[in-house]
Each structure stands twice: as C-alpha cells, then as structure tokens.
Amino acid sequence: MEQRKDEFVEAAVAVIAEHGVRGATTRRIAEAAGAPLASLHYCFNRKEDLFVEVFTRIGVLLVPADQTGTAGTRSPRTVGTFLCSAMDWLLANENYAIAQVDLYLWLLRKDPDKAPRPYEILADTWIRLLTQEQDEPRELFVEATWLAISAMDGLTLQWFYQRDDERTRHYARIHADFVDRLVEQGRKALVRSP
Amino acid sequence: MEQRKDEFVEAAVAVIAEHGVRGATTRRIAEAAGAPLASLHYCFNRKEDLFVEVFTRIGVLLVPADQTGTAGTRSPRTVGTFLCSAMDWLLANENYAIAQVDLYLWLLRKDPDKAPRPYEILADTWIRLLTQEQDEPRELFVEATWLAISAMDGLTLQWFYQRDDERTRHYARIHADFVDRLVEQGRKALVRSP
Amino acid sequence: MEQRKDEFVEAAVAVIAEHGVRGATTRRIAEAAGAPLASLHYCFNRKEDLFVEVFTRIGVLLVPADQTGTAGTRSPRTVGTFLCSAMDWLLANENYAIAQVDLYLWLLRKDPDKAPRPYEILADTWIRLLTQEQDEPRELFVEATWLAISAMDGLTLQWFYQRDDERTRHYARIHADFVDRLVEQGRKALVRSP
Amino acid sequence: MEQRKDEFVEAAVAVIAEHGVRGATTRRIAEAAGAPLASLHYCFNRKEDLFVEVFTRIGVLLVPADQTGTAGTRSPRTVGTFLCSAMDWLLANENYAIAQVDLYLWLLRKDPDKAPRPYEILADTWIRLLTQEQDEPRELFVEATWLAISAMDGLTLQWFYQRDDERTRHYARIHADFVDRLVEQGRKALVRSP
DNA sequence: TATGAATGAGCCTTCATTCAT
DNA sequence: CATGAATGAAGGCTCATTCAT
Numbered sequence: 001m002e003q004r005k006d007e008f009v010e011a012a013v014a015v016i017a018e019h020g021v022r023g024a025t026t027r028r029i030a031e032a033a034g035a036p037l038a039s040l041h042y043c044f045n046r047k048e049d050l051f052v053e054v055f056t057r058i059g060v061l062l063v064p065a066d067q068t069g070t071a072g073t074r075s076p077r078t079v080g081t082f083l084c085s086a087m088d089w090l091l092a093n094e095n096y097a098i099a100q101v102d103l104y105l106w107l108l109r110k111d112p113d114k115a116p117r118p119y120e121i122l123a124d125t126w127i128r129l130l131t132q133e134q135d136e137p138r139e140l141f142v143e144a145t146w147l148a149i150s151a152m153d154g155l156t157l158q159w160f161y162q163r164d165d166e167r168t169r170h171y172a173r174i175h176a177d178f179v180d181r182l183v184e185q186g187r188k189a190l191v192r193s194p
Numbered sequence: 195m196e197q198r199k200d201e202f203v204e205a206a207v208a209v210i211a212e213h214g215v216r217g218a219t220t221r222r223i224a225e226a227a228g229a230p231l232a233s234l235h236y237c238f239n240r241k242e243d244l245f246v247e248v249f250t251r252i253g254v255l256l257v258p259a260d261q262t263g264t265a266g267t268r269s270p271r272t273v274g275t276f277l278c279s280a281m282d283w284l285l286a287n288e289n290y291a292i293a294q295v296d297l298y299l300w301l302l303r304k305d306p307d308k309a310p311r312p313y314e315i316l317a318d319t320w321i322r323l324l325t326q327e328q329d330e331p332r333e334l335f336v337e338a339t340w341l342a343i344s345a346m347d348g349l350t351l352q353w354f355y356q357r358d359d360e361r362t363r364h365y366a367r368i369h370a371d372f373v374d375r376l377v378e379q380g381r382k383a384l385v386r387s388p
Numbered sequence: 389m390e391q392r393k394d395e396f397v398e399a400a401v402a403v404i405a406e407h408g409v410r411g412a413t414t415r416r417i418a419e420a421a422g423a424p425l426a427s428l429h430y431c432f433n434r435k436e437d438l439f440v441e442v443f444t445r446i447g448v449l450l451v452p453a454d455q456t457g458t459a460g461t462r463s464p465r466t467v468g469t470f471l472c473s474a475m476d477w478l479l480a481n482e483n484y485a486i487a488q489v490d491l492y493l494w495l496l497r498k499d500p501d502k503a504p505r506p507y508e509i510l511a512d513t514w515i516r517l518l519t520q521e522q523d524e525p526r527e528l529f530v531e532a533t534w535l536a537i538s539a540m541d542g543l544t545l546q547w548f549y550q551r552d553d554e555r556t557r558h559y560a561r562i563h564a565d566f567v568d569r570l571v572e573q574g575r576k577a578l579v580r581s582p
Numbered sequence: 583m584e585q586r587k588d589e590f591v592e593a594a595v596a597v598i599a600e601h602g603v604r605g606a607t608t609r610r611i612a613e614a615a616g617a618p619l620a621s622l623h624y625c626f627n628r629k630e631d632l633f634v635e636v637f638t639r640i641g642v643l644l645v646p647a648d649q650t651g652t653a654g655t656r657s658p659r660t661v662g663t664f665l666c667s668a669m670d671w672l673l674a675n676e677n678y679a680i681a682q683v684d685l686y687l688w689l690l691r692k693d694p695d696k697a698p699r700p701y702e703i704l705a706d707t708w709i710r711l712l713t714q715e716q717d718e719p720r721e722l723f724v725e726a727t728w729l730a731i732s733a734m735d736g737l738t739l740q741w742f743y744q745r746d747d748e749r750t751r752h753y754a755r756i757h758a759d760f761v762d763r764l765v766e767q768g769r770k771a772l773v774r775s776p
Numbered sequence: 777t778a779t780g781a782a783t784g785a786g787c788c789t790t791c792a793t794t795c796a797t
Numbered sequence: 798c799a800t801g802a803a804t805g806a807a808g809g810c811t812c813a814t815t816c817a818t
C-alpha cells in the first residue's frame with residue numbers, strides 16, 4: 001500500500017515531466033505505474049492529492065542533509081555550495097526538476113497558500129544550517145539565500161531548453177561565487193560595526 | 195479581423211494568467227474576449243496557434259526599444275539596467291509575466307525548437323544594443339546577459355507567491371549590480387590583455 | 389434545438405419510468421433519444437437540469453385546461469371530476485405517472501424548495517377554477533382539494549403494481565364522491581351560518 | 583453476526599432516507615453502521631439483498647399487533663383506526679416512512695412480483711383482524727381497506743415536503759371517517775339484503 | 777471469521793473541433 | 798464572412814464486488 005503510493009508518485013513525476021501537469025491524466029499515470037486506473041484513486045482520493053504529495057516530496061529531496069555529527073575537517077558549507085549541490089541534484093534528476101516547476105505553477109493557482117511552503121522550508125533549512133555550522137547571525141545569510149534560490153529557479157528554467165549540464169553548472173558556480181562574496185561583505189561589515 | 199485576433203490574444207493572456215495553460219479552454223477564452231466560440235477557430239485554426247501567437251508577442255514586448263537616434267547624453271545602458279527594466283515591465287504586466295512562464299513550459303513540450311527562440315532573441319538584442327552603444331566586443335556581454343536572464347526568470351517565479359514588488363525590485367538591483375560588475379571585470383581583463 | 393430538447397425530455401420520461409431516476413443514466417437517455425451523448429449536455433448543461441425540466445413539464449400537463457370561454461351548458465366541474473380527470477391522464481400516460489413520483493422523491497432531496505411547487509400549482513389551479521366557475525369562497529375547496537391530491541398519489545402508487553386501470557378508476561370515483569360530498573357539506577354549513 | 587445484520591439494516595434505513603436508494607451506496611451504509619465495507623458483503627451477498635431485507639422489515643413493522651387475548655372493553659378497532667395508527671407510526675419513524683416509499687419504487691422495478699407483497703400482507707392483516715374481531719363477512723372491509731392504504735400512501739407523499747405532522751394527522755382522520763362511514767353503509771346494506 | 781486491498785465497469789462532464797447555414 | 802449547433806474523444810471519479818490473508 002505504501003509501496004503502491006511510491007510507485008504512483010514516481011510514475012506521476014515521469015508523466016508530468018513528459019506531458020506537463022496538464023497532460024498528466026490519471027489514465028497515463030496509472031499506465032506508467034503499471035496499475036489499474038481505479039487503484040490510483042484507491043491510494044489518492046483525488047488526483048490533486050497525488051500531485052500535492054509529489055510536490056511535497058520533491059521539496060523534501062532538495063533539502064540538504066543535516067551533517068551535524070559528521071565529524072571531520074570538511075570545508076565549511078556556504079550558500080554557494082548549497083546552490084551548486086541543489087543544481088547538481090536537479091541535473092541528476094531531470095524529471096523531478098521539470099515536474100517541480102510545473103507543479104509549483106499548478107499549486108500556485110490551486111492553493112496559493114501551500115505553494116510557497118517548500119521554498120520557505122528550503123530557505124529556512126539553508127539559513128539554519130549555515131547559522132549553526134558557523135555560529136553567526138541569521139541575518140547574514142537571508143538575502144544571499146533568497147538570491148541563490150531565485151538563481152536556482154532561473155537556471156533550471158534555462159536548462160530546460162539548452163539541456164547543457166556543463167553550461168548550467170558553470171553559471172551556477174558564477175552565481176555561487178557572487179552570493180558567497182555577498183555574505184563575505186556582510187561579514188566584514190559586521191566586524192567593523194557589530 | 196486583425197482586431198479580433200488582438201482581442202483573442204489579450205483574452206488568452208488573461209485566461210492563462212488566471213487558469214494556466216491547462217485551464218485556458220477555448221470556451222473561457224472566447225467568453226473573456228466576448229466573442230462566439232466558433233470565432234476563435236475562425237481566427238486561429240487550432241488553439242495551439244493562438245498560444246504560439248501569444249507567446250511570441252510577449253517575447254517581443256520584453257525586448258527594449260532601440261534608442262539609436264534618441265540623441266542626448268543619457269547615462270549608458272548596461273545589462274543591469276536591461277534586467278531592471280525587464281523586471282519593471284513584468285511587474286507592471288502581471289498577467290503577461292505569469293502567462294509567459296506557463297506558455298514557455300507548454301511550448302517546450304509541444305515544440306522544443308520554438309520555445310527558446312524568444313529567449314535567444316531577447317539575449318541577442320541586449321547584446322547587440324550593448325555592443326553597438328558602447329562599441330565593445332560582443333563576448334564582453336554574453337555571460338552577463340544570460341546570467342541576467344536567468345535571474346529575471348528566477349525572480350519572476352519567486353514573485354509569483356510573494357507578490358512583493360518592492361522586494362523583487364530590490365533583489366533585481368542586487369543581481370544587476372552583480373552582472374554589471376562582472377562586465378566591468380571583463381572589461382579590465384580585456385584592457386590588460388587585448 | 390427546441391425540438392431536440394423535447395426529444396430528450398420524452399426519452400428521459402421513458403428511461404426514468406423503466407429504470408428509475410437512479411438508472412436514468414445520460415447514456416441510456418441519449419440512446420433512447422437516438423442522439424449522441426454529448427448532445428444531451430449541449431441541450432441541458434447538467435443531467436439535473438433535464439430532470440427538473442421533465443418534472444416541471446409533467447406538473448404542467450396535469451393541470452386541467454382553463455375552460456372559461458368554452459361556452460355551453462357543461463355540467464359544472466368539481467374537485468371529484470378533477471381527480472378523475474387527473475387519474476385518467478395518468479393512466480393514459482403510464483410513463484409520466486411513474487416518472488413523476490420518482491422525480492418527486494429525487495427533487496425532494498436535491499432541492500426541497502422546488503419539489504412541492506408543482507403540487508401547489510396544481511392545488512391552486514383546481515381551487516381557482518372551482519372558485520371562479522361557481523363563484524364561491526375559496527375556503528370551501530381547499531381541504532377537499534388536498535385530500536383529492538393525496539388520494540391521487542396514493543392510487544398512483546397502488547396502480548404501480550396492480551396495473552389494473554379499471555380498479556384504479558373505480559377507487560378514484562369513490563374518493564371523488566367522498567370529496568365532493570365534503571364540499572357539499574361545507575356548502576350547507578355556509579348557507580346556514582354565512 | 584445477526585446483530586451485525588441489524589446494524590446494517592438500521593444504517594440502510596437512515597442512509598436511504600437521507601440519500602434515497604440511489605444514493606445509498608455500500609460505502610455510505612457501511613460507514614453509517616460503523617463497520618468495514620467488506621463486512622456488508624459478508625452479511626449480505628449483494629447490496630440488493632440488504633435492501634429487500636429492509637423493505638420486508640418495514641412492512642412487518644407497519645402491521646398492527648394482534649390483540650386477541652388482550653381482554654377488556656376496548657372500543658372496537660376499525661379501518662379508520664388502523665389508518666390513523668399506521669400514520670402515527672410513520673410520523674414517529676420518519677426515516678422508515680421515506681425509505682419505504684423509495685424502496686417500494688426500487689423493488690417494483692427490480693422484482694415486480696415481490697414489491698406488492700408487503701402491501702397485500704398489510705391489507706390481509708387488517709381485513710382479517712376486522713373480520714375476526716367483529717365477526718362479520720370479509721367483503722365488508724376489502725374496499726375500505728384498500729382505500730385506506732392508498733390514502734396512507736398519498737398522505738405520506740404529501741407529508742414529505744410539508745413536514746406538518748398535525749396537518750397530516752388531520753387529513754388522516756378525515757380519510758378515516760370516510761372509510762369507516764363506507765363500511766357502515768355496507769353494513770346497513772347487508773342487513774337489508776343479506 | 778472478518779477485512780484491508782484491489783479493480784473492471786461505468787458514470788457525468790468537458791473539450792477542441794467541425795459543419796451547415 | 799461569421800456563427801449556432803453538433804459531436805467523438807477523453808477526462809476524473811465512484812461503485813459494487815472480489816480476493817488474499
């Protein structure tokens with residue numbers, strides 16, 4: 001049953017990626033999942049429920065792992081590294097990348113209150129991790145984080161028709177440098193006038 | 195007849211903005227245009243033709259006006275100013291902003307070769323104008339332009355649920371500063387080793 | 389178009405009579421009307437609209453014709469004659485009789501405010517005609533009329549499984565005698581103490 | 583197990599009363615009974631079996647108790663008292679009243695031979711009781727009984743939208759007077775020409 | 777025995793599109 | 798030229814019922 005749900009979610013991602021939310025019909029999803037149509041409605045009362053589930057799960061997957069406890073002398077994570085990691089994940093999971101944007105626009109219309117949540121969760125997580133790991137004030141990272149997220153979205157959109165992974169990673173790195181430098185500036189300003 | 199077409203395009207933008215391409219049915223568009231359903235198919239053989247027309251027109255509107263001939267001692271236009279202007283236009287034309295993204299994703303699936311064109315036209319125009327106005331090598335502006343366009347898209351997406359014009363403009367300016375500085379760096383590098 | 393509607397109404401009556409409102413699917417009705425399924429929804433936005441239309445029409449058909457102007461020395465109409473006429477009509481239009489009861493129960497649940505209307509219209513018409521034709525006070529006929537209508541319904545229900553027209557007419561006449569005698573009693577009482 | 587059945591019957595009455603036979607789905611009934619869906623089919627192979635059971639039980643409940651042996655100087659029961667008692671029971675058991683009519687129409691279509699039975703049992707019982715208690719010929723009560731039953735049905739239908747218990751009882755009494763007078767007339771005729 | 781899981785069949789409705797006028 | 802009328806195809810969803818456990 002729980003496994004059944006997973007299969008439908010997986011199938012939905014694939015179908016949305018190929019046909020868009022518009023073309024993601026219950027029949028197509030069921031077929032992609034190799035399951036009868038009625039089973040879909042047995043697992044998810046409404047098609048919308050399935051889509052919300054998909055959208056939520058993608059949001060969760062994008063969030064970086066909490067590394068507290070992972071000892072060692074790693075180089076410290078920054079907004080830029082989060083951005084690059086997220087882009088890496090999206091490039092490695094094309095279907096999720098495409099489905100995510102489509103679902104975002106869909107949810108925005110269906111339930112405008114729910115749509116932003118994954119973005120906010122993502123931003124909060126980034127900020128929280130950075131604040132914890134480097135023991136610095138929250139405000140230092142807020143602006144850079146939202147800039148990075150908008151860059152991530154913009155690059156994703158651009159990647160859709162260029163399909164050039166290397167180029168996308170290249171631009172991501174430039175954006176990353178930029179936001180990290182922004183944080184650095186803020187840090188210096190803090191030192192001078194705490 | 196040509197006016198009829200305009201009315202349908204206008205109506206389509208409004209309907210797509212509200213219901214998404216998914217919900218932009220012929221009936222709704224016809225109703226929004228105050229025209230009989232059959233008229234729509236009289237002007238545009240297929241619904242898709244209408245959407246392509248809409249998408250193309252929006253692309254055109256985003257392109258900045260060519261100011262050659264507009265004499266005077268204006269401060270020179272930069273990638274950053276183009277970015278800010280584009281964002282201003284999008285914020286002033288909400289429906290177009292939303293419809294554009296939706297149509298972009300739709301067209302990407304229907305006809306992947308056509309979708310990128312407006313983006314490339316936009317980029318080419320920016321680059322051409324900058325090259326002409328400042329009589330500098332093309333390469334100087336390419337990277338900054340594409341970064342700016344991705345930033346524009348990302349900010350648009352973010353604006354969709356925040357609906358905070360000021361905040362969006364603020365972030366746009368930061369992005370603008372960044373890309374302009376990037377160009378400046380390139381310019382210096384060029385001077386050193388032409 | 390208007391004729392199309394009539395055909396669907398006719399078909400709906402037949403299908404409801406045979407299968408009940410429950411079994412009166414759009415497909416069956418369309419088939420009975422010899423029309424494509426989509427045509428039904430072209431004429432009646434929702435299936436419910438068709439049913440309401442059917443119910444209303446039956447109500448209208450039951451109402452006796454206004455005979456003012458039809459000169460001559462007819463024997464005066466009474467509640468009892470109305471009852472017998474109504475039963476005659478129902479027996480001559482079996483499908484309508486059955487469909488009416490079914491629709492009544494259906495409408496009662498869907499829109500309790502609409503369901504009673506046909507009954508009230510029927511009662512009002514009877515009372516009005518009687519009052520006019522015999523130039524007597526309204527109150528004289530109210531009770532008898534409602535008794536007659538309940539008798540009509542009860543006999544219809546009974547007829548459903550007995551399917552014995554003669555027997556039904558026989559009982560209708562008894563009920564008719566009864567309500568007419570009731571009116572007669574009232575009339576006498578009026579004379580005595582106006 | 584037997585108790586389970588009772589719960590389902592009770593639940594079915596409530597659901598039918600609210601949603602009609604049409605809307606009395608297995609799910610709704612199971613939910614109303616607080617039982618798992620599959621249990622319903624464990625107790626009643628087909629949904630129809632449950633409905634037949636419900637219809638039969640309601641028929642039984644309407645039948646007046648046999649009072650032979652209940653000594654005393656009660657005033658003798660008549661067709662009219664039976665009618666009033668039946669109406670009282672229906673008014674006190676609204677759900678049953680509604681469900682009964684709905685089921686009657688349903689059964690009439692599904693199995694026309696079964697539907698009339700409860701009515702005939704009711705009529706036979708009334709006639710038998712009257713014949714026994716007053717030691718008079720059967721024929722004396724037949725016509726009045728069937729008239730009373732049709733009145734009962736008609737008043738029930740009318741009560742559905744008026745929901746006026748007092749008014750309904752009032753009309754029931756008038757009908758009762760009428761049928762009792764009819765019996766009285768028959769009785770006199772019998773005396774004169776046995 | 778009792779029930780969670782599963783499903784084939786069918787329902788109502790909407791859509792883009794065509795066609796006759 | 799313009800449009801009311803019409804429709805095949807498909808969509809989301811629910812239902813009664815079965816079955817494995």
